[in-house]
Amino acid sequence: xxxxxxxxxxxxxxxxxxxxERAGIQPANAQTVPSASQAAASNHTIADGPDTLGxxxxxxxxxxxxxxxxxxxxxxxxxxxxxxxxxxxxxxxFVLSFVGNNTSAARALEVxxxxxxxxxxxxLGKLAQVLTRRAQEGDAANALRYARLxxxxxxDPSERWLANQTMAVAAxxxxxxxxxxASAEAALREQEDPRSRAVLEIVEAQRSAPTAxxxxxxxxxxxxxxxxxxxxxxVRGVISPETLxxxxxxxxxxxxxxxREDLTYFASREAF
Amino acid sequence: xTTHAACVAEPTQTGFPGQVFSGDRYALTDFVGIDLADxxxxxxxxxxxxxxxxxxxxxxxxxxxxxxxxxxxVRELAAPSVExxxxxxxxxxxxxxxxxxxxxxxxxLQRIRGVQAVxxxxxxxxxxxxxxxxxxxxxxxxxxLTDPLGDDWRKYKFCRRSVGREIAYQSIVAxxxxxxxxxxxxxxxxxxxxAYVARVAFEHSVDAYAALNGETNPSPKWRWARLQRLAxxxxxxxxxxxxxxxxxxxxxxxxxxxxxxYAGTVLSEAQALxxxxxxxxxDPLTDPCARYEPVGEFDYILRMVENGEVIAQRYG
Numbered sequence: 312x313x314x315x316x317x318x319x320x321x322x323x324x325x326x327x328x329x330x331x332e333r334a335g336i337q338p339a340n341a342q343t344v345p346s347a348s349q350a351a352a353s354n355h356t357i358a359d360g361p362d363t364l365g366x367x368x369x370x371x372x373x374x375x376x377x378x379x380x381x382x383x384x385x386x387x388x389x390x391x392x393x394x395x396x397x398x399x400x401x402x403x404x405f406v407l408s409f410v411g412n413n414t415s416a417a418r419a420l421e422v423x424x425x426x427x428x429x430x431x432x433x434x435l436g437k438l439a440q441v442l443t444r445r446a447q448e449g450d451a452a453n454a455l456r457y458a459r460l461x462x463x464x465x466x467d468p469s470e471r472w473l474a475n476q477t478m479a480v481a482a483x484x485x486x487x488x489x490x491x492x493a494s495a496e497a498a499l500r501e502q503e504d505p506r507s508r509a510v511l512e513i514v515e516a517q518r519s520a521p522t523a524x525x526x527x528x529x530x531x532x533x534x535x536x537x538x539x540x541x542x543x544x545x546v547r548g549v550i551s552p553e554t555l556x557x558x559x560x561x562x563x564x565x566x567x568x569x570x571r572e573d574l575t576y577f578a579s580r581e582a583f
Numbered sequence: 584x585t586t587h588a589a590c591v592a593e594p595t596q597t598g599f600p601g602q603v604f605s606g607d608r609y610a611l612t613d614f615v616g617i618d619l620a621d622x623x624x625x626x627x628x629x630x631x632x633x634x635x636x637x638x639x640x641x642x643x644x645x646x647x648x649x650x651x652x653x654x655x656x657v658r659e660l661a662a663p664s665v666e667x668x669x670x671x672x673x674x675x676x677x678x679x680x681x682x683x684x685x686x687x688x689x690x691x692l693q694r695i696r697g698v699q700a701v702x703x704x705x706x707x708x709x710x711x712x713x714x715x716x717x718x719x720x721x722x723x724x725x726x727x728l729t730d731p732l733g734d735d736w737r738k739y740k741f742c743r744r745s746v747g748r749e750i751a752y753q754s755i756v757a758x759x760x761x762x763x764x765x766x767x768x769x770x771x772x773x774x775x776x777x778a779y780v781a782r783v784a785f786e787h788s789v790d791a792y793a794a795l796n797g798e799t800n801p802s803p804k805w806r807w808a809r810l811q812r813l814a815x816x817x818x819x820x821x822x823x824x825x826x827x828x829x830x831x832x833x834x835x836x837x838x839x840x841x842x843x844x845y846a847g848t849v850l851s852e853a854q855a856l857x858x859x860x861x862x863x864x865x866d867p868l869t870d871p872c873a874r875y876e877p878v879g880e881f882d883y884i885l886r887m888v889e890n891g892e893v894i895a896q897r898y899g
Contacts, residue, residue: 396612400619418624421628422624423620424631425623425628425630425728425730425731
């Protein structure tokens with residue numbers, strides 16, 4: 312299976328076949344003409360061009376945001392006349408997180424919050440955020456704990472937003488939709504942010520997806536409302552075209568659910 | 584950054600390690616030439632719940648440029664003790680990490696509570712195991728590298744006096760037995776054997792004396808370094824280190840009689856320290872220990888050795 316970027320640039324028929332494959336359905340003749348349902352799925356990719364561009368622009372914006380954040384961290388450290396070990400550690404941890412090296416960033420942030428001076432709301436929130444991105448076993452639960460503590464220590468709306476937003480994402484990863492919605496709404500009460508709105512949209516998309524086998528969508532019948540929500544998220548760069556295509560595949564008989572990987576991808580967005 | 588390599592570049596005057604570390608965790612990591620983050624990242628721990636304690640010879644001041652760094656990860660969750668050994672390339676030191684649970688630490692504190700009373704026969708008193716004493720000492724001198732939420736390393740009441748008494752008690756019991764053996768061999772003309780056993784008895788007596796004066800590292804390899812530090816700080820009231828250097832050092836020129844006499848003296852002083860504590864402000868133990876001091880075999884034989892006529896009467 313290709314990467315998201317590969318899939319995002321694939322042609323319609325190949326994309327549909329790939330989507331079916333991801334959905335766990337082997338086409339009768341994968342090398343020939345797609346089935347009707349596969350064609351239906353491929354119809355959703357007619358607008359793939361703008362979606363892909365939106366996705367790529369979202370990546371670009373994230374990288375640009377991260378570069379600015381890295382420069383800010385370096386500048387702050389340079390301008391600090393007497394940086395402490397905690398100051399150096401904080402800069403290192405944050406830059407690692409902006410680079411996207413989540414494992415190294417998580418370790419550095421864990422060291423940071425293990426120090427009394429380093430246990431700030433922002434640092435705890437960042438650690439929680441990095442864990443939701445890494446999304447290894449136990450990370451979401453730990454992220455919730457760190458974010459809650461970060462919320463307790465928060466001193467301003469931006470810190471409270473980060474804590475609530477990260478709690479929302481971690482709750483999503485744990486499939487606790489009510490908790491995710493409550494945290495996202497709490498985040499929005501602190502400050503308006505499209506990322507918090509996106510969490511609410513994802514919660515709704517998840518809610519509209521059938522969970523029990525008897526509620527599964529009929530083959531060839533994608534869930535229109537959920538699909539619409541998710542397509543909107545792609546355009547805004549919240550989720551990747553691959554996820555949208557997977558949802559198209561869902562119309563082939565699989566429930567529409569955002570995967571852990573999708574949520575991790577969502578959590579990885581610094582800005583969009 | 585001041586590295587430990589720089590600190591130990593010049594040998595101390597005595598030829599023993601003499602750099603005593605004092606400071607916080609950041610000073611310590613500077614001292615050994617490693618970043619705190621690099622050190623902690625070697626460990627698996629929960630940053631909000633677990634302690635990471637640095638200890639060992641580099642903390643105690645006995646280390647050198649290649650000494651390893653001992654870390655203890657004290658976990659909130661109960662788990663069996665595990666040890667692993669890593670190499671840290673920046674500092675060119677090995678790092679020995681031991682994982683223990685807080686529950687194990689509490690049990691250790693229960694096992695080593697000091698000799699609170701002197702029973703009529705010390706030999707029957709239950710002894711703490713050497714690994715327990717060793718880890719107790721390491722944690723006693725340890726420097727916490729983390730600040731778990733709602734917990735404080737100081738709440739774990741490691742007590743130097745308790746472990747000092749435990750070491751002294753064990754050393755005195757062992758040293759006294761060896762000393763009596765040495766006297767017996769001496770009286771029977773087995774001079775070579777008597778000299779060896781007397782040396783062993785002397786070492787036990789030194790261990791007891793040092794432990795009661797606050798040098799509680801139980802490892803024999805630091806015996807003379809401990810004594811040197813006592814002397815350097817003015818705590819060696821018996822001037823044992825001076826004696827060691829001049830007479831009982833690497834090439835002992837001491838007569839067997841002098842060695843026996845000296846070992847017995849140090850043992851006697853250590854026993855007096857442990858039971859009365861009058862020399863260094865230690866709390867006296869409750870048992871008068873009369874059996875051993877005024878009429879006991881220990882002092883009795885010591886007096887005999889000091890007086891050849893008595894020996895002839897008693898053993899002739």
